[in-house]
Amino acid sequence: MTVWLLGDQLHPDAAPLQSDDHVLMIEAHGFAERMPYHPQKLTLVFSAMRHARDALRADGYDVTYLEAESFGEGLDRYFEANPGDSLVLQRPASHDAGARLKELVEARGGDCTLVANDGFLTTPDDWDEWVASRGGSSAGDGGGTYRQEHWYRHVRRETEILMDDDGDPVGGEWNYDDENRETPPDDWSPPPVPEFDPDEITREVHEFVVDRYGGHWGNAELDGFAWPVTREEALHALAQFVEVRLPEFGPYQDAMVEGEWALDHSLLSPAINLGLLHPREAVEVVVDAYRDSGGSDGADGADGAVPLNSVEGFVRQVIGWREFVRHVYRESMPEMSEANQLDQTEPLPEAYWTGDTDMVCLSEAVSHVRDRGYAHHIERLMVLANFALVYGTDPHELNRWFHLGFVDAFHWVTTPNVVAMGSFATDVLSSKPYASSANYVNEMSDYCSGCPYSHTKTTGEGACPFNALYWDFLKRNEETLRGTGRMGLMYSHVDGKDDEEWDAIRKRADAIRELGANGTL
Structure with missing residues (x-):
């Protein structure tokens, strides 16, 4: 055998x-x-x-x-x-x-x-038992839709990760999202990322890849190659994250800063998805660092203590979201691979291939993928996927781009994240689309201050493309989205616009799609 x-x-x-x-x-x-x-x-x-x-x-x-x-x-x-x-x-x-x-x-x-696949914390049987406990079946929870928060709490309880002896979550709260939406001060600079000098094997492989696949998309240079290729390097990357970047990971995990591709993110997803690290050991090292630093009582203000909001944020990404999308993918395939409930058919804007656009946010995010094969989760969801969504891009063309461009991408992880979450091509993962105007990017980044497009304008020359596309998206998809969970406020704003304003929005949205198609966005 x-x-x-x-x-x-x-x-x-x-x-x-x-x-x-x-x-x-x-x-x-x-x-x-x-x-x-x-x-x-x-x-x-x-x-x-x-x-x-x-x-x-x-x-x-x-x-x-x-x-x-x-x-x-x-x-x-x-x-x-x-x-x-x-x-x-x-x-x-x-x-x-x-x-x-x-x-x-x-x-x-x-x-x-x-x-059984040994690269996950939970099994299909674990998932089926949880679904059944909530009154669903193995085909779905509540009619084929799944919500991550309930699953996350269940896994925390079952694994006893970041739990007190009395069965309550450490610190008394299940998540600390409200503490994890800060933007760094102007004088802030991120800590260094781990560096791995390519050895002879990596250089031989790189030479083969460049020779065999020379016309492929993305930076082919080894300079700045940031990804562990051995078990030892992966463990070093984990230790470096805990020691150097974990303390500020939580508050800045949703932030975007011009010129910075890594910020305080762990950069561990490639190693975990290849199996160089097991998700449980990554989580346990992070939780142990929290407890060893004096945070076992939930306090995050003690000198030298690892903040609980940083630890919980990482735990949620790994044992919450990663495990969750794996099971939703299993349950929702092959239908998810063809889903397109909004009937979006536009080709991917040319800027996704070239990075050439005056939109600072889109240029930054694409350049990170092109240069490193990586962009962090907010860039993925709220810039790359969000723009493609309001633009009207075919979700499966976007999924293909994510799959080929990201070093941590496999079909099981990109499809639920891009097709379901980012494109809202199916509602199995989310009750509403993650669509936004320029307001979100302006709030969570420093991009808009130096962008030639105005984030405060919706129509006319120089208006941020996000804005007209956002309102046009809501109007085009009103039949599907009005009445969808948590969309009531947005449609009250839709109802407040008169015919003249809608005419200007449509003209601006059409012009932006023309710019996107010809590469002059």
């Missing part, structure tokens, strides 16, 4: 590795021809796989490592040398991937046993 490890299942303590010392890894290259994946993403994945191979061999595992065009070609070669072998495979997180890989193995005379 042999353990088949995929490129996002690299944790050395994964359950299947505890029962067998024979391992198969297939580095498949052909998939990356399907879309122009960011060169740093491909370098990260292939380098992490090769480093995991070497680490397993050093630990005594017998690793068969095959470079092939496809999994099928790799399996052909494997079963030619090992006819009739039985493989154990952790069930991949992406929809139907496990069944497809099992078929590939069986078509070559082998056997494939799918076991």
Whole structure:
């Protein structure tokens, strides 16, 4: 029997590795021809796989490592040398991937046993039991819609993470969102990010990626490559986050600052999604730092104490949101992959590919993705997804862009976040669209002060594109959105506009889409 490890299942303590010392890894290259994946993403994945191979061999595992065009070609070669072998495979997180890989193995005379995916804190059974406890079924909670806050509290209770002995959340509150919406002062500068000098393996992989996929989108240089490719580097990144950036992570986690791509964010999502870190260990290290600093009583003002709002914010991202979207994705596929309840069909604005736009917020966010394969969660939701949403972009074209551009992106995570959350193409994740005018960007960033577009103007020359597009979005989708949860106030403003104002809004929105299409936004 042999353990088949995929490129996002690299944790050395994964359950299947505890029962067998024979391992198969297939580095498949052909998939990356399907879309122009960011060169740093491909370098990260292939380098992490090769480093995991070497680490397993050093630990005594017998690793068969095959470079092939496809999994099928790799399996052909494997079963030619090992006819009739039985493989154990952790069930991949992406929809139907496990069944497809099992078929590939069986078509070559082998056997494939799918076991639980070890890269998450919770299981499908955990989710089903929770849904049933709320009066739903495995097909959905309350008619196929899911709300994260209830799930998050349930997981906190079940795992006892950041909980007091009496069953209450540490500090007495379940979340501290109201303390996590600050913008840094003008004289603030972010702490340094961890730096990883690419070793020989990473440089070899990078050379291969640039040669093979030279026309792909995104910065192909290794200078400033910020992503761990080994277990040791991932642990270092976690320790550096806790020591250096965690104290200010909470208050500034929603902020956007011109010229700053990382701020105080953990930057751990690529390592967690590849399996270099397990989500539980990341959370436990952060919670332990809070308790060790003297914060076990919930106090966040003591000298040297790690603030509770920072710790809870990180915990919510990992055991709340990450686990939540994984299960919603499972339950909502394949329908989610085709959902488009607002019938949005516009192509992605040219600025998403070039970064060339006078909109400072959009230029900053796109440049972060192009340069690093990364933008933090508010840039993703409230700039990149929000603008595409009010612009009228096809949600699946936007999802494709996120998938190919972000180093931490896999289908299971981008689809619920982009199609459901960011594009409101289905309401399984949210009761309302995350659409906003320029007001949000102005409140949470310093972008608007130096932008040639005016965030206070809706129509006319120089008006921020967000504003006319926002009102046009509400008007175009009134039949679907009016009466949707928490949209009443917005539609009271819609009702207050006269025909003359609506005519000006439509003209401005049409002009912006023309600018977006021809790359002159």
